[in-house]
Amino acid sequence: MIESPSAERRHPTILDVASHAGVSKSTVSNVVRGLPGVSESTRRRVRTAIDQLGYRPNVLARQLVQRRTSILGVVVGDLANPFFAEMAKSVERHAAARGYTAMFCNTEGESESELAGVETLLQHRVAGIVFLAFSGDARTKQAVLQHQVPVVFVSCGADWGDVVSVDDSRGGRLGTTHLVESGHRRVAYLSIPELEDQSDHARWEGCREALNDAGLGAPTHISWSPPAEYARVDGLDRPLLEVFTGPDRTTAVFASNDVAAIALQEFADRVGYRVPEDISIVGFDDVPMAGLARIGLTTLAQPRDELARLGIAGVADRIERKVKGPPRTTLVKVNLVTRRSTARLETDPS
Amino acid sequence: MIESPSAERRHPTILDVASHAGVSKSTVSNVVRGLPGVSESTRRRVRTAIDQLGYRPNVLARQLVQRRTSILGVVVGDLANPFFAEMAKSVERHAAARGYTAMFCNTEGESESELAGVETLLQHRVAGIVFLAFSGDARTKQAVLQHQVPVVFVSCGADWGDVVSVDDSRGGRLGTTHLVESGHRRVAYLSIPELEDQSDHARWEGCREALNDAGLGAPTHISWSPPAEYARVDGLDRPLLEVFTGPDRTTAVFASNDVAAIALQEFADRVGYRVPEDISIVGFDDVPMAGLARIGLTTLAQPRDELARLGIAGVADRIERKVKGPPRTTLVKVNLVTRRSTARLETDPS
DNA sequence: ATGAAAGCGCTAACAG
DNA sequence: CTGTTAGCGCTTTCAT
Numbered sequence: 001m002i003e004s005p006s007a008e009r010r011h012p013t014i015l016d017v018a019s020h021a022g023v024s025k026s027t028v029s030n031v032v033r034g035l036p037g038v039s040e041s042t043r044r045r046v047r048t049a050i051d052q053l054g055y056r057p058n059v060l061a062r063q064l065v066q067r068r069t070s071i072l073g074v075v076v077g078d079l080a081n082p083f084f085a086e087m088a089k090s091v092e093r094h095a096a097a098r099g100y101t102a103m104f105c106n107t108e109g110e111s112e113s114e115l116a117g118v119e120t121l122l123q124h125r126v127a128g129i130v131f132l133a134f135s136g137d138a139r140t141k142q143a144v145l146q147h148q149v150p151v152v153f154v155s156c157g158a159d160w161g162d163v164v165s166v167d168d169s170r171g172g173r174l175g176t177t178h179l180v181e182s183g184h185r186r187v188a189y190l191s192i193p194e195l196e197d198q199s200d201h202a203r204w205e206g207c208r209e210a211l212n213d214a215g216l217g218a219p220t221h222i223s224w225s226p227p228a229e230y231a232r233v234d235g236l237d238r239p240l241l242e243v244f245t246g247p248d249r250t251t252a253v254f255a256s257n258d259v260a261a262i263a264l265q266e267f268a269d270r271v272g273y274r275v276p277e278d279i280s281i282v283g284f285d286d287v288p289m290a291g292l293a294r295i296g297l298t299t300l301a302q303p304r305d306e307l308a309r310l311g312i313a314g315v316a317d318r319i320e321r322k323v324k325g326p327p328r329t330t331l332v333k334v335n336l337v338t339r340r341s342t343a344r345l346e347t348d349p350s
Numbered sequence: 351m352i353e354s355p356s357a358e359r360r361h362p363t364i365l366d367v368a369s370h371a372g373v374s375k376s377t378v379s380n381v382v383r384g385l386p387g388v389s390e391s392t393r394r395r396v397r398t399a400i401d402q403l404g405y406r407p408n409v410l411a412r413q414l415v416q417r418r419t420s421i422l423g424v425v426v427g428d429l430a431n432p433f434f435a436e437m438a439k440s441v442e443r444h445a446a447a448r449g450y451t452a453m454f455c456n457t458e459g460e461s462e463s464e465l466a467g468v469e470t471l472l473q474h475r476v477a478g479i480v481f482l483a484f485s486g487d488a489r490t491k492q493a494v495l496q497h498q499v500p501v502v503f504v505s506c507g508a509d510w511g512d513v514v515s516v517d518d519s520r521g522g523r524l525g526t527t528h529l530v531e532s533g534h535r536r537v538a539y540l541s542i543p544e545l546e547d548q549s550d551h552a553r554w555e556g557c558r559e560a561l562n563d564a565g566l567g568a569p570t571h572i573s574w575s576p577p578a579e580y581a582r583v584d585g586l587d588r589p590l591l592e593v594f595t596g597p598d599r600t601t602a603v604f605a606s607n608d609v610a611a612i613a614l615q616e617f618a619d620r621v622g623y624r625v626p627e628d629i630s631i632v633g634f635d636d637v638p639m640a641g642l643a644r645i646g647l648t649t650l651a652q653p654r655d656e657l658a659r660l661g662i663a664g665v666a667d668r669i670e671r672k673v674k675g676p677p678r679t680t681l682v683k684v685n686l687v688t689r690r691s692t693a694r695l696e697t698d699p700s
Numbered sequence: 701a702t703g704a705a706a707g708c709g710c711t712a713a714c715a716g
Numbered sequence: 717c718t719g720t721t722a723g724c725g726c727t728t729t730c731a732t
Contacts (some may be wrong), residue, residue: 058475415726
């Protein structure tokens with residue numbers, strides 16, 4: 001079967017450019033890479049040939065011979081979560097600024113897809129991996145370590161790579177202290193199952209410590225998948241509503257992130273509980289939505305762009321061998337932003 | 351300078367596996383690719399060697415020889431916009447399901463970074479490109495066409511590639527008609543400069559037509575960058591507030607997307623204008639946030655996952671040569687979701 | 701059923 | 717300053 005010559009025109013290669021310009025391929029390569037030591041006249045001839053043919057260097061081939069790519073793998077928990085979306089955007093921008101291209105994989109919090117995603121990234125020989133969320137899965141860890149690729153955990157954590165994050169446990173304490181100082185005595189810690197990782201745990205610890213320091217009991221632990229009616233409360237499946245009713249009712253909730261906090265606020269709105277009169281709510285992240293007048297969520301702000309910047313700078317330095325040695329941890333500051341969702345607890349008529 | 355042998359251990363190659371298993375590299379290749387015609391015993395030996403060495407095929411090398419990658423480029427307008435974030439997530443998932451890996455680039459609505467991003471994608475020899483937003487830039491178009499790579503515009507448009515989107519102009523009419531039927535006579539169309547593309551234009555047209563059909567004047571065109579006090583109103587820079595004051599005041603706004611709509615609602619909240627009593631607002635997209643009780647935005651819902659699915663199926667079919675020929679357009683349905691942000695216009699005491 | 705050999709498009713010494 | 721040569725790690729005929 002004979003194909004018409006124009007039917008499947010392939011991309012011009014460096015050789016096409018070379019013969020078109022009447023030089024060798026090395027010369028073309030030198031021009032493309034902007035190396036010095038090429039006469040101005042040949043440089044021009046090569047440039048012309050490149051434009052005429054619409055030549056675009058094949059990054060694959062280049063990276064194959066150089067044995068390293070300029071692709072950065074980015075593991076995201078859930079792109080639909082505004083916090084991750086913002087982080088992803090920042091990460092992409094800073095990566096591009098340093099000459100890297102981002103390859104994302106969304107894990108939905110499932111360690112299966114996390115593993116599959118990382119496996120794909122590794123097969124693509126990414127230069128480094130940025131975890132914006134990490135399940136803690138040992139297989140993922142093993143795969144990455146075995147492959148010896150630089151890794152950074154941004155706003156999440158693990159002990160086998162650089163970490164750039166806020167002091168989550170401090171954040172947990174700050175938020176809880178704010179609640180305690182507002183007169184709350186029974187505080188619950190709320191998290192969403194899909195996102196329960198090391199950061200989540202540290203926030204919980206901070207919450208627990210602050211309560212403990214105040215001489216109060218441990219927080220009730222709620223694990224809830226919005227918009228379900230039921231939740232796992234201190235290990236038992238119960239109607240979520242029950243937590244906020246009765247004499248021992250919880251009057252304040254510390255959510256492990258804004259999305260959970262806003263979901264809870266929505267739940268309260270729907271069942272007719274008032275925020276903050278009936279329940280005070282504190283979130284974590286300070287997503288843009290939290291600042292809307294209608295939402296007004298008290299929350300712990302993470303400096304997203306700084307996290308992304310430092311994270312990228314970190315992996316890039318590892319990739320480029322500017323930094324060696326054991327994993328480092330960089331902590332950035334976390335800030336309490338007080339809004340309408342929290343208020344002083346009015347003393348009960350009891 | 352002599353490097354200690356273990357210092358820079360390179361990734362095992364197919365040759366390492368071959369010698370380790372005592373077979374040729376072709377055989378290893380056949381095993382890796384799951385081809386038939388390999389005896390069960392050698393297959394096992396190869397598998398063992400692969401596991402022992404932690405061998406991972408180098409996708410770059412494979413794709414270099416096959417002259418095609420399994421990477422899909424995705425051009426996103428603004429990942430921080432929940433609509434795009436949701437779309438990006440869906441696109442990534444459907445791509446992965448069909449064996450493609452997504453490589454994103456965020457354009458911030460700037461055609462410069464769009465061009466740079468597409469250029470990078472092309473150099474990486476992506477198998478196809480999914481535009482989730484397209485500025486209309488002619489250089490981008492030229493670069494892509496010259497490279498002959500399959501392209502699909504999802505929820506945006508251009509005439510030089512497949513399109514999968516809702517009928518934007520119909521959406522524009524639906525939303526506007528809803529406003530007109532609620533008694534509004536002076537309607538404005540609001541858009542955000544960064545996102546003014548073909549879809550935006552079609553929505554505007556739909557709005558204009560509906561108003562025209564109702565015997566009303568053309569919509570006031572507002573181009574606003576939240577949270578500025580000023581906006582470009584029918585081509586003139588004016589305080590945004592003025593649009594909603596005076597005898598000829600606008601009583602309803604059709605925003606080209608939910609983010610703009612919510613920003614306007616926020617603006618109204620801050621200056622003490624009530625929604626919907628003073629201004630009715632309609633958005634476009636139906637982002638998750640729009641459904642919150644506290645936001646309650648009337649909007650036009652786009653079937654995000656279906657858009658993503660059809661879009662990916664479309665490019666994939668082109669890539670895999672299952673479909674040839676001129677660009678096709680697939681329209682999916684758009685639905686009006688009525689919420690609290692729109693209401694009947696109470697007749698003025700005039 | 702398995703192996704040998706020829707590239708894919710490029711970079712990186714090294715010659716000239 | 718420019719050209720030659722040898723791979724990078726893999727797939728793909730074509731032999732055996």
